[in-house]
Amino acid sequence: MLLRGALHVHTTCSDGELTIEQVIQVYESLHFDFIALTDHDYLLRSGAYDRIDDIQTNLLVFRGIELTVFEKGYVHVNRIEGEEERLFVFNHPSELGLSIEKVIERIETLRSRMPLDAIEITSRGFKTPEYDTEDIDLVKVATDDAHTRLGCGRAWIEMECRKDRDAILRAIRKGDFWNCYA
Amino acid sequence: MRKNRNVGIVGVGQSVFSSHREEVNQPEMIHEAVVEALQMAGITMADVDCVVHGNMELFEMVHQPDLWHTIGTGAWGKETLRITTGGTTGATLVAAADHLVASGLHDIVLAIGFEKLQEGHTTGGITNMADPLWGRQLQTGALTGMTAAAIIDEFGAERARKAAMTYRILMDKHAMKNEKAHRRLGLEFDQADELAVNSPALVGELRMIHMCSQSDGACAMIFASEETAKQLCPQPAWIRDHITVHREEMFCIFGNAPVLSTHRYAAQKLFARNGITDPLSQIDVFEMYDPSSWWGIDWLREFLMLEGDAHIRMVENHDIAIEGKFPVNPSGGVIASNPIGATAMVRVAEAALQIMGKAGQHQVPKPVNQAMASGFGGTMWTVLFLLTRDIPAMG
Numbered sequence: 001m002l003l004r005g006a007l008h009v010h011t012t013c014s015d016g017e018l019t020i021e022q023v024i025q026v027y028e029s030l031h032f033d034f035i036a037l038t039d040h041d042y043l044l045r046s047g048a049y050d051r052i053d054d055i056q057t058n059l060l061v062f063r064g065i066e067l068t069v070f071e072k073g074y075v076h077v078n079r080i081e082g083e084e085e086r087l088f089v090f091n092h093p094s095e096l097g098l099s100i101e102k103v104i105e106r107i108e109t110l111r112s113r114m115p116l117d118a119i120e121i122t123s124r125g126f127k128t129p130e131y132d133t134e135d136i137d138l139v140k141v142a143t144d145d146a147h148t149r150l151g152c153g154r155a156w157i158e159m160e161c162r163k164d165r166d167a168i169l170r171a172i173r174k175g176d177f178w179n180c181y182a
Numbered sequence: 183m184r185k186n187r188n189v190g191i192v193g194v195g196q197s198v199f200s201s202h203r204e205e206v207n208q209p210e211m212i213h214e215a216v217v218e219a220l221q222m223a224g225i226t227m228a229d230v231d232c233v234v235h236g237n238m239e240l241f242e243m244v245h246q247p248d249l250w251h252t253i254g255t256g257a258w259g260k261e262t263l264r265i266t267t268g269g270t271t272g273a274t275l276v277a278a279a280d281h282l283v284a285s286g287l288h289d290i291v292l293a294i295g296f297e298k299l300q301e302g303h304t305t306g307g308i309t310n311m312a313d314p315l316w317g318r319q320l321q322t323g324a325l326t327g328m329t330a331a332a333i334i335d336e337f338g339a340e341r342a343r344k345a346a347m348t349y350r351i352l353m354d355k356h357a358m359k360n361e362k363a364h365r366r367l368g369l370e371f372d373q374a375d376e377l378a379v380n381s382p383a384l385v386g387e388l389r390m391i392h393m394c395s396q397s398d399g400a401c402a403m404i405f406a407s408e409e410t411a412k413q414l415c416p417q418p419a420w421i422r423d424h425i426t427v428h429r430e431e432m433f434c435i436f437g438n439a440p441v442l443s444t445h446r447y448a449a450q451k452l453f454a455r456n457g458i459t460d461p462l463s464q465i466d467v468f469e470m471y472d473p474s475s476w477w478g479i480d481w482l483r484e485f486l487m488l489e490g491d492a493h494i495r496m497v498e499n500h501d502i503a504i505e506g507k508f509p510v511n512p513s514g515g516v517i518a519s520n521p522i523g524a525t526a527m528v529r530v531a532e533a534a535l536q537i538m539g540k541a542g543q544h545q546v547p548k549p550v551n552q553a554m555a556s557g558f559g560g561t562m563w564t565v566l567f568l569l570t571r572d573i574p575a576m577g
Contacts, residue, residue, distance in 0.1 A: 012368060042380040042391070043367060068382045068390075097303065124202055150205055 004158050004180075005034040005168065007089065008066075008078055008120065008143035013048040014039035016147045020049070023152070024057045030153045033163060034060035036080045041067050060163055066091065069113070071106050077114065082165035087172060090119040090138065092145060094128040104136060117173050120145070125154025127181060139172065142179035154182045183423050183455070188574055189283045190411030190418030191534040193223030193404030199364040199519040202300045203398035208247065209254025212296050212400045216255055219292065219402035222540070223414055227256035230404070231288035236265035236275045236295050237523030242302040255294055271295060272401065272527030273426075273471075273557025273565035279405045280421050289407045295524035296400035304396060304522070325393065327386025330476040334387060337494055343387070345497045347374040350392055350475040350517065352503050357514025359504065359544040364397040364519040392475045392517075399521030401528045408573065419534035419553070421567065422574045425452045428563035444564040445484035445556070452566050453487075461486050461554075462508050465568075467536045467546050469529040469555040472515045482510065485556060485566070505547055512536065512544040526557025526565065533569050 010016030011023050018026065020037065027035045037049060049063050064080040076091040090110070093103045110116060118139040121132045125144040132140050142155035159177035161167050171177060195218030197203070197211050206214070220226060233255055235248040244250065248257070248264045263282070267274040272295040279293040334342040351371055357363035369377070381391035411418040427448040449461070458464050470485065472478035482502070483493035496502055502510035513532040516525055533553035535541040550571065557565040 015365065015367060017366075042377065042382060045373065045376075070382070074382055124204065126204070147202075148200070151202075 001160070001163060002158060003033040003161050003163060003168065004031060004156055005036075006032055006144050006146065006152070006156050007036045007080065007141055007172075008038050008091065008145045009035050009152075010039055010066075010145070010147045011037060013037070013045070014043035014066075018149060020052060021055060023146075024055060024059055024061065026149060026152045028057060028059055032059060032153075032156065034062065034168060036062035036064040036078070038064035038066045038078045038080065041065050060165065060168070062165060069110065071109055075106055075110070077110070077116070080169065082169040085166040085169040087118065087169045088114050088116050089141060090116055092120050092123045092128075093131050094123045100130065100133065100135060103131070107136065107138065121179070122155045125151060125182070127155070139175045140179065141172065142181060156180050183425070185284045185576070186286050187284055188408035188576065189280050189405050189421045190408060190415065191403055191421065191530075191538075191569070192406045192411050192415040192418050193219040193221075193225070193402070194531045194535055194540070195219030195222065195402040196362050196528065196531065197400045198362050199397045199399035199521055201364060201395065201397060203298065204300065208242070208244070208296065208298050208301075209251045211254070211298060211398065212251055212294055212402070213254040215296075215400040215402040216292065216294065219404050223404045223406075225290065225404070225414065230256070230260060230290050230292045232261040232263065232282055232291045233257035234263045234265060234275055234279050234282065234291060234293040236271045236293075237297050238268065238271060239266045240302075241304050241522065242298055251294075251296075255292070261288070266523075267563070268560040270526055270557045270559035270563045270565050271523045272525050273530065273567070275527050276403065276530045276567065277424055277426060277565060279403065280424065283405045283407050289410050291405045292402060293405065293527070294400065294402045295521075295527035297521040297523040297525075298398045299396045299522065300398050325385045325388060327384070327388045329474075329480050330387035333476060333480060337491060341494065343378055344374065345479055345494050346392055346475045347378050348500075349478050349497050349502070352497070352500065353472070353475065353478070353511055353515050353517045356504055356512050356544060357518035360513050360518070361543070362519070363514040364399070365395050366514070366518070388474060388476060394473045394516045394520040395518065397519050397521045399519060399524055401521075401524040401531050403527065403531055403534070415538075417538050417571065419537035419569045420571070420573055422552075422570045423452060423456055424565065424567040426563070426565045427451070428561055443484045444562045445481055445558075445566075446487060448564045448566040449485050449487055452568060456568055465508075465552050465554050466548065466550040467509045467512065467533065467553045469513065469533045469536075469553070470510055470515065471526055471529055471556045471558040472511065472517055473520075473558070475517060478510075478515070478517070481556075485554070504544060509546045512541060512546050514544075526559070529555040529557060530567050530569070533567065537569050537571050
């Protein structure tokens with residue numbers, strides 16, 4: 001089936017403006033099939049996502065976290081949890097203010113610490129095409145990095161896939177999806 | 183300060199503050215604040231004699247932005263003044279507008295401060311502020327760990343760290359009451375220990391959670407002469423006095439000799455000439471420019487001329503909470519919202535709203551007869567304002 005998904009969403013569990021329930025409602029209204037909640041690590045309280053399973057929704061909701069990793073300054077990496085699979089995404093490189101070469105250096109160094117799978121080619125849902133280059137050997141994904149209602153639904157991925165967490169993460173890792181922009 | 187005539191603040195407008203206001207351009211964002219200020223004052227642009235406009239011009243990399251912004255400020259055909267003092271721009275805007283009205287040159291002045299930091303490269307600009315040799319250990323542009331180190335040295339690590347986090351959480355609780363604030367994180371006191379460890383370190387003991395935001399936003403204020411203000415507004419916020427103090431050396435000063443801070447110097451002068459001998463009882467609310475919670479603590483001591491650990495105890499006892507004995511930053515302060523060119527202006531605007539009784543959910547729950555507001559920037563540049571509910575006596 002054709003699925004539409006958002007891989008980078010913030011809630012009031014860190015610095016987002018919408019609660020988990022509100023975020024789910026918004027993305028459902030935008031006809032999404034899955035979203036990944038990726039609140040900032042240092043603000044996310046343990047157990048904050050426990051209530052997800054109690055929310056009535058047709059959305060598949062991934063639990064994730066936006067890691068703040070020190071590598072010659074702070075970089076952000078999303079870790080998105082499936083059942084067995086786990087996806088690591090290097091976030092919004094354009095916000096680092098570095099050259100492509102420097103970003104590649106950061107990626108190479110980080111790889112010794114975590115298995116990076118993908119890189120965002122968006123900043124807050126706006127495409128940053130300079131990072132959509134073969135010089136970066138990571139899968140390129142488009143995300144909202146939504147913190148507000150207005151930020152939801154600007155950029156997403158679509159794929160032909162079973163609506164299953166691990167199947168979705170495996171498809172992303174293979175690059176078996178399309179990046180889409182509003 | 184001897185004035186030719188009194189000046190009242192009769193209108194305040196603020197845009198929504200956020201890290202990314204990408205849904206509006208600069209004039210549109212400014213327009214939000216201008217419309218709100220005009221509505222509060224009950225006037226139109228036809229009534230405005232002069233527009234004072236300011237920001238950190240280089241931060242957005244737009245030269246003479248006031249020319250473009252005319253479509254948002256409504257300044258077409260008006261006398262205008264552009265101000266960029268560097269860090270304290272917002273407070274200087276208020277001082278300039280006050281002088282323009284007090285002097286008799288204009289009866290109604292609209293002042294606008296703004297910054298849209300998302301569109302520029304603030305860090306690039308501000309990092310060059312620090313001397314690369316003198317400031318290299320602990321100073322990285324606006325990020326400084328030296329105050330934290332000094333507070334820890336004086337009061338011990340545990341007490342100092344706890345006070346900084348208590349201050350931070352209190353400011354967040356205030357921001358949660360201010361729907362326009364940028365960072366409203368919903369922090370609770372039981373998170374303090376976790377945040378103190380998990381929040382990313384910036385410089386020394388200064389962590390990300392302690393530090394102010396980088397925001398997009400605009401503030402507009404309308405100033406009127408006494409006669410006009412009385413006609414326009416049942417309760418203007420009167421500008422009783424203000425003082426600007428600055429020095430040119432940076433934060434690092436050779437030797438261990440005590441240095442009188444510009445904050446304390448400004449407070450001493452301002453209090454002396456306005457008969458304030460006990461600021462804690464004579465001032466009802468303080469909107470303080472607090473770039474980080476470490477500076478917030480330290481600057482309470484300076485502005486209020488406190489000795490020993492009185493400033494720490496004020497934080498520990500929650501005296502600075504909105505419902506406390508001496509409310510500080512009911513708006514959430516700079517830590518919550520920091521559109522740089524507007525930030526210091528927002529302090530005065532928020533103090534004015536408290537005097538006028540129009541601060542909404544973050545109105546302090548007691549009569550506000552006298553409010554203080556501060557600005558800070560670049561070369562140890564302090565601006566300090568006193569606003570009153572009663573019309574100041576002409577000296």
